[in-house]
Structures are given as C-alpha cells and as structure tokens.
Amino acid sequence: MRYDVIVVGARVAGATTAMLLARQGLRVLAVDRARFPSDTLSTHQVQLPGVARLHRWGLLDRVRAAGTPAAHRIRLDVGHAVLDGQFSPYQGVDAIYSPRRTFLDALLVEAARAAGAEVREGFVVDRVVGDGDRVTGIRGFERGHSPVTEVAHLVVGADGKHSRVAEAAGARRYRKRAARSFGCYTYWSGVPLSGGELYHRPGRAVAAFPTNDGLTMVYTAAPKAEFADFRADVDTHYRKTLDLCGDLGDRVRDGVRAERFRAAPDLPNLFRVPCGPGWALVGDAGVVMDPVTAQGIANAFRDAELLAEAVAGGIDGGPTHLDRALSAYWRQRDEAVRPMYDLTVRLAGLAPLRRMERRLLASIADRPDEVDRFLGAFGGAIPLPEYRRTLLCRLAKRQR
C-alpha cells in the first residue's frame, strides 16, 4: 500500500504530526524504534504555546487527569533581582505543565492511533529510499524480522537531533552554533513547589518544576568545559550548584532522590533545511537548541501543526504543489523560531547578564504586569521581537 505520509520517529514531533495528518483523513504510517511508554533523555516543561496546542487538540484534560501539576507561577531569580509572576491567559490556558515523557509521548502515540494513523513500535528505519532526487519511502525492520520497504508521497523525519532522514536527504545545516553547556537532572520527593523556579547564576542555570507522582524535577546546567570534572562526582557538583540558589539546596537536602541522575552532554544548536522533494523534517530533526530555555516540545508541536497544514493544502495537487506548500512551512518555521533560538544560544553560554539586561530586570521586578509579560515572552507566548519593540515604550510611559 502507498501511504500519503510516513513519519519516522513517534515522540512529541512525530506522533503529533501523525495525529494531525490522520485527523485530516490522510493515510499515515508512523514508526519508531522505541516502544511506548518509554522515557527519553529530556526534562518536560511544556511552554504556554505548547500547552495551548494540547488544549486545542483535546489532550490537555488527559494531561491534567494524569495528575500533572499546573505551574501557574514562575519565580525567576537572577541574583540581583527576583521576578515572581504568573502567566497571563493565552489561547485558553494560563499555566504550564511538566508531564513525564513516559506519559506524554505515549499519550500522543495513542492519539495518533485514535485518529487513524498506523503506528509501528520497535521498528528501526535503516534506509531512506528514493527515485532520482525524490524521497519515496523507507526501509526498516522489526527485531527478528526481515526488512520491509514502505512507500509514501512524503517521508517526514521526526527522528530527533541525529536524524537519519535528514542525513539521507542531504538536509543542509545552517545557523549552527557550538554546543555550550551540559545538563544534569533527577527527581525528588518531599520537595514541594508552588510553581516553577528558575535560577540564573554566572556559569550556572537551574530549573525546578513539579511533575507527575508528586515528584519535583531539578535540572542544572553548567559550561560544557566542566563536564569531565562534573562526571567524576555528580552528586557533589549537582548539590554545589543548588546551594547557589537561595534555599533550594536545603529543600532538596530535606527531600529524597527518587531516581538516578541523568546527564546530557550532547546539546547541539543548529537548523536544517526542513524540506525537499518528497521529504520534510519536524522537531529536533529540523531545529535543535540547548534546553536552557525549554522550548523543544512546544517547538515540536508548532512544527507538527505547520507541517500538517502545509501537507493538507498541498498533497492533492501533486508533487510540485506539495513541494511549494513545504517551502511555506520552511519560511513559517524559521520566522517563528529564530529569535528564541538566538536568545537560547546566548543563554546557553551561561555568561553573566549584560549590564543592560541587569538594569532591565531590576527595573521590572516590582511591576507585576511587566513581570508577567516578561515571563510570557521568555516562555514563547509573546514573540520576542514584539516584546522588545513595545517594552521601552511601556517603561517610558510608566515613568511619565
């Protein structure tokens, strides 16, 4: 059978793409070498635009029903200033959530199946097949079985930052920036939080968020050059970092570590051209950035939605029409992600804040409405260019 679309990778980018395409009546096959539920190396803060999409797709109630705590408030402590604020309502939602990937990814796979997509778990893609320069399908296998070839009008790579689909299609890389930090996180019981907590210190970033099963996820980031040192004694280095963050170190000391430490030293920053004849990329396969701003899941959801709209509008018109629709997806994706990508790469350097930034944060810290707008922009709900354009005007007005 010829599918309309084959999606390689079935986590936040792939399962969502499969779900949205299947909801439009397309014949969709999604494959993943993983089986679900399963974890992946990622924390799981879903920013407001991502939460709004889950809501629109009818999935947010399931996230809530699984006991995923809502974080209505965020406290950002940058040392010389503390911004404590809440999220302004955005497209029907006003809180962010940190569902465990074991839960979220399985939920999306189930939603893709419910929409009519065929999902094959435990299926490894070992080759992308083509006709001339057009991608026409994949070859893959389930462990212990012979390889099979499947064909489609479009093959979507949702296969993560080391995407095989991107490599096979020859997707050009651009805006590549060196990896700058590494992350380390684990889960704690007995460390209750009333919302999310973020800390910025020279050479360090820390995030603490409540997640499922009454646990708190605590993430630390440090410069990549320190990784070898860190790895030699993870527990001590991790706790030393938390001790820089007010009483967080003490609160964690009063809690109990519920899971092993996870270290993430492979944090590249790059864009790939996300489409070509017969292929497209979504999620980390298309743009990957340091998790210091926790944008990857919301980005994956946005890509899935933009791509699904482009495919729906282009697939019936034949290959040329589809290729044109995919180019529009490329433009929209880059426009949406570039400002946050540039900010993320800079923050991933974990350098001390610039003087201007310090002054700005100090000047808005006691203005609740400005703090809320800042948090909205930092989480991706207010586009950064728009936030910057209007900020100075608003501050000047206040001073008059």
Ligand SMILES: Cc1cc2nc3c(=O)[nH]c(=O)nc-3n(C[C@H](O)[C@H](O)[C@H](O)COP(=O)(O)OP(=O)(O)OC[C@H]3O[C@@H](n4cnc5c(N)ncnc54)[C@H](O)[C@@H]3O)c2cc1C
């Ligand atoms: C330490 C860390 C913390 C993070 N924290 C956050 C956070 O708090 N919030 C946030 O929004 N983002 C966070 N991110 C980023 C986020 O994890 C990614 O952006 C997101 O997982 C990308 O989703 P994806 O579906 O594109 O790719 P992935 O989640 O990488 O999924 C790719 C899938 O493709 C499958 N696959 C790959 N190759 C093949 C093949 N050949 N055949 C079959 N299947 C294949 C894999 O098995 C995998 O299941 C973090 C990342 C890291 C590393």
